[in-house]
Amino acid sequence: MSSSSSPPIKLAILDDYAGIALAHFQRLTSRLPVRLELHTFPETLDIHNPDEHDALVQRLQPYNIISSMRERTRFPRSVLEKLPNLHLLLTTGGRNAAIDTEACKDLGIRVVGTGPKPNAVPGYDSTNEQTWALILGLLRNVVEGDTRLKTTSDKWQTDDSQHKHNDHGPDHGLGLGQGLDNDRFNPALVSTLAGKTLGILGLGRLGTQAAVTGALGFGMRVLAWSSSLTQAKADSLAASRGLPAGSFEVASSKDELFRRADVLSVHYVLSERSRGIVGERELSLMKPTAILVNTSRGPLVTESDLVDVLEKGAIRGAALDCFDTEPLPKDSPWRKDNYWGKEGRSRLLLSPHLGYADLETMHHWYDVQASVVDEWLARGGQNEVAAIKSGPVIV
Numbered sequence: 001m002s003s004s005s006s007p008p009i010k011l012a013i014l015d016d017y018a019g020i021a022l023a024h025f026q027r028l029t030s031r032l033p034v035r036l037e038l039h040t041f042p043e044t045l046d047i048h049n050p051d052e053h054d055a056l057v058q059r060l061q062p063y064n065i066i067s068s069m070r071e072r073t074r075f076p077r078s079v080l081e082k083l084p085n086l087h088l089l090l091t092t093g094g095r096n097a098a099i100d101t102e103a104c105k106d107l108g109i110r111v112v113g114t115g116p117k118p119n120a121v122p123g124y125d126s127t128n129e130q131t132w133a134l135i136l137g138l139l140r141n142v143v144e145g146d147t148r149l150k151t152t153s154d155k156w157q158t159d160d161s162q163h164k165h166n167d168h169g170p171d172h173g174l175g176l177g178q179g180l181d182n183d184r185f186n187p188a189l190v191s192t193l194a195g196k197t198l199g200i201l202g203l204g205r206l207g208t209q210a211a212v213t214g215a216l217g218f219g220m221r222v223l224a225w226s227s228s229l230t231q232a233k234a235d236s237l238a239a240s241r242g243l244p245a246g247s248f249e250v251a252s253s254k255d256e257l258f259r260r261a262d263v264l265s266v267h268y269v270l271s272e273r274s275r276g277i278v279g280e281r282e283l284s285l286m287k288p289t290a291i292l293v294n295t296s297r298g299p300l301v302t303e304s305d306l307v308d309v310l311e312k313g314a315i316r317g318a319a320l321d322c323f324d325t326e327p328l329p330k331d332s333p334w335r336k337d338n339y340w341g342k343e344g345r346s347r348l349l350l351s352p353h354l355g356y357a358d359l360e361t362m363h364h365w366y367d368v369q370a371s372v373v374d375e376w377l378a379r380g381g382q383n384e385v386a387a388i389k390s391g392p393v394i395v
Contacts, residue, residue, distance in 0.1 A: 003372050009377060011065040015044050015072035024366040028374050044327060047074045057082045071096060077103035088376055092365040094392050104395045111395035112388055114368040117361055126171040127355035128209040131295045134319035135263055136292055138349045140190040168306035183317040184289045187335040194219035199261025202226050203234060211248055212241045223260055225251040258285040262378040263293065270297035286315050295355045298323040307333050310346035317347035321355050
């Protein structure tokens with residue numbers, strides 16, 4: 001295939017917020033048998049907005065190859081059917097729930113993912129690190145302490161607004177004492193984890209990692225629940241990490257999990273069945289001193305219910321790395337300035353879905369995607385599975 005006689009192959013890079021992908025694909029252009037045109041579109045379009053749905057189709061119609069990142073852009077049949085030039089859709093990881101793979105099969109679009117990092121340490125994951133960064137950041141007031149030291153004249157280890165914390169209600173029958181219940185909002189005080197109960201909603205791969213960290217790293221009691229979890233299964237997971245039977249206690253019900261947890265960490269897989277698995281009922285059962293952490297998927301927690309609970313100051317706070325809509329809209333209630341943690345409202349710690357976005361993983365993903373393009377073009381754009389060796393073929 002001659003680059004002078006053939007039209008260029010067009011590749012669109014979507015949702016590269018960090019701006020690192022282009023360099024990986026540019027290394028290919030000097031040695032390919034065809035001319036490769038690269039274009040980047042860092043701003044995500046929301047297909048649920050009719051105008052943006054049409055804009056996405058118009059944006060992508062010219063492209064033969066699309067590089068996508070995680071589930072940032074959705075590819076339903078309604079979009080894929082209007083992309084007649086698309087032959088290769090690149091994603092990251094081994095699956096992508098945002099891509100209609102049945103539609104890709106019907107339309108002859110090859111979908112290829114990326115494998116794990118070659119130097120990945122088994123049993124350890126970036127998302128678990130993010131989970132614990134959020135837990136510690138919230139309970140030990142890391143952001144508030146840093147901000148107060150840099151931007152205010154507040155006294156050392158004092159809360160100048162401490163008299164405002166005396167109207168947060170009774171101790172809810174937990175035997176905490178009025179002072180402890182009220183001081184859950186005091187930025188001059190931090191909380192320890194040893195001896196507290198870590199509630200794990202979903203004891204899968206990431207839930208197990210969080211449980212091990214809580215038990216071994218911080219001396220926490222681990223209580224877990226999922227719809228199919230048994231004590232035998234929990235004991236098996238504990239044994240796989242060198243822990244004795246009983247290290248992970250299985251709650252008798254989801255209600256028990258939420259009632260007993262001091263830290264409730266969400267690790268469920270998102271599906272239509274699990275959507276909204278944490279809602280008004282579950283949140284109402286939590287201790288007033290407890291925190292909720294979600295590094296899994298935003299829609300697992302009913303956002304409006306969590307907003308209501310935090311606005312009432314019913315729990316100590318929440319730490320979120322994922323949201324219903326990403327990127328997080330500017331008018332999201334989570335983005336209210338100088339609002340959370342004020343006037344009796346619960347504290348809130350946010351991160352922009354960084355659980356998976358460590359620099360080593362991101363560069364690895366784009367490096368694999370570039371290698372897949374290299375293989376695909378070297379074989380004249382053939383969509384046979386055998387022609388692709390660098391990444392797992394999804395469709």
